[in-house]
Amino acid sequence: MVVADHNTDTAQLFELLSTVVDPEIPVLTLQDLGILRGISLNDGEVKVTITPTYAGCPAMETMRADIETTLAEAGYTRVTVRQVLSPAWTTDWMSENGREKLRAYGIAPPLSTACGQPSSQIECPQCNSSDVKLISEFGSTACKALYQCQLCREPFDYFKCL
Amino acid sequence: MDSQKKSHLRDYCIALGDDSLILGHRLSEWCRNGPFLEEDLALTNVSLDYIGRARMFYSYAAEVEGRGRGEDDIAFLRDCREYRNFLINELPNGDFAVTMARQLMVDVYDMGFFAELAHSRDPTLAAIAAKAIKESSYHLRRSEDWIKRLGDGTDESHERVQYAFGQLWGYAAEMFEMSADEQQLLEAGIAVDRSALEENWTATMHAILKESTLDIPDDNWTIGGGREGQHTEHLGFLLAEMQFLQRAYPGLQW
Numbered sequence A: 001m002v003v004a005d006h007n008t009d010t011a012q013l014f015e016l017l018s019t020v021v022d023p024e025i026p027v028l029t030l031q032d033l034g035i036l037r038g039i040s041l042n043d044g045e046v047k048v049t050i051t052p053t054y055a056g057c058p059a060m061e062t063m064r065a066d067i068e069t070t071l072a073e074a075g076y077t078r079v080t081v082r083q084v085l086s087p088a089w090t091t092d093w094m095s096e097n098g099r100e101k102l103r104a105y106g107i108a109p110p111l112s113t114a115c116g117q118p119s120s121q122i123e124c125p126q127c128n129s130s131d132v133k134l135i136s137e138f139g140s141t142a143c144k145a146l147y148q149c150q151l152c153r154e155p156f157d158y159f160k161c162l
Numbered sequence B: 001m002d003s004q005k006k007s008h009l010r011d012y013c014i015a016l017g018d019d020s021l022i023l024g025h026r027l028s029e030w031c032r033n034g035p036f037l038e039e040d041l042a043l044t045n046v047s048l049d050y051i052g053r054a055r056m057f058y059s060y061a062a063e064v065e066g067r068g069r070g071e072d073d074i075a076f077l078r079d080c081r082e083y084r085n086f087l088i089n090e091l092p093n094g095d096f097a098v099t100m101a102r103q104l105m106v107d108v109y110d111m112g113f114f115a116e117l118a119h120s121r122d123p124t125l126a127a128i129a130a131k132a133i134k135e136s137s138y139h140l141r142r143s144e145d146w147i148k149r150l151g152d153g154t155d156e157s158h159e160r161v162q163y164a165f166g167q168l169w170g171y172a173a174e175m176f177e178m179s180a181d182e183q184q185l186l187e188a189g190i191a192v193d194r195s196a197l198e199e200n201w202t203a204t205m206h207a208i209l210k211e212s213t214l215d216i217p218d219d220n221w222t223i224g225g226g227r228e229g230q231h232t233e234h235l236g237f238l239l240a241e242m243q244f245l246q247r248a249y250p251g252l253q254w
Helices: A006-017 A058-071 A095-104 B003-028 B037-065 B071-076 B094-119 B123-151 B157-169 B178-188 B194-211 B234-248
Strands: A036-042 A045-050 A080-083 A132-136 A144-149 A155-159
Touching: A006 A036, A006 A058, A045 A058, A132 B037, B003 B037, B003 B071, B003 B094, B003 B178, B003 B234, B037 B071, B037 B123, B071 B123, B071 B234, B094 B123, B094 B157, B094 B194, B123 B157, B123 B194
Parallel strands: A045 A080
Antiparallel strands: A036 A045, A132 A144, A144 A155
16 A cells, blocks of 8 residues: 655645636636635545535536546546535635636626625726726626626626625 | 434424525526516526525535435425425516515515524534625615615506515515424524514615605515415415426436
8 A cells, every 4th residue: 555645645636626627717727716625635535625606606516527527537536525615605715816817818806895895996807997887786607797898898797706 | 413403403404495495496487588688697696596505405404314315305306385485485476576576575584684594503504694695695785776776766667666565565574483493493503583683674674665765565464384384376386397307207317
């Protein structure tokens, strides 16, 4: 029986899982989203802990399956993916890197200061103007709201602060 | 935890799941029927939040029960009299005014309820509540906005939303009535004292109605029974549609 170096192996696992992305927003990885809460490796058995974003988010099922598939392809056949509800996921856990990727992808990233209030600090991802108008609190997915830039007139999604 | 307390806890979770699932289903009926595209998306997104909530409550109930049932068994294999949702959630959507009036009444209630449930001694319930309240604050912002627009809108919108509240008002009382089993869970620090939520609910609703130029409806009638499995005639039709596939093809998986 090979005694694995615990630290090295979980580092490897973290790297493997850094390829698992949000199926709706494929520029964001699990880590960018702050969904991945823990990985442990004991005697070849991997336990991954994730936390759901929105209660009804349908992407979570896909991500869970992707985690299992990714690990299986790397040879880890004994994998348990566990969901924890507490502490409640918040957009504050989204990495700075993640926010930048969202912006580049055309989605305005969540502002941590303005949960629950429409914000005057949201900027158009195309032209950076803050002269934006809320069209709908709910957009193409539960996590996004629909805005329109009043300067360049392009509509854009805003990833809501939660 | 003794088995009686466990079964009370399970029933409590199922009731909360039922509230969520039934309202979630009603809202899903707006899919492709919304007055305009953005509103169609909004209504169905709110529906999705509720369905997700139901999943969390049902999954936990199944775990507490420990008899091998899952969330799907609880959702699809129970008939009307086993459902424990408040009646207000099962009422038909009616027109947009009725839907939003009902939504406002439920959203104000949910904000009060989940704020308390977040302090439950049961960590899972507290965790669900912590997530739910964040979503409900968006729901409330939306429904409050709509009621103000409809109330302080055209003559027609004002008339419709006034009528809607008149039809719904008596269904609120049930949300603040505790059962004996629930009382026991309250004493254990797990459940919420719903009767203590009524005052704030009423004050908040009155303030919003006033700002929307609406009259406070008559409170000389109330109707309840949901938590005891006594439902309106509407629930049967809802379940018939919602559960059809599982009942026709038991055990079928996607």
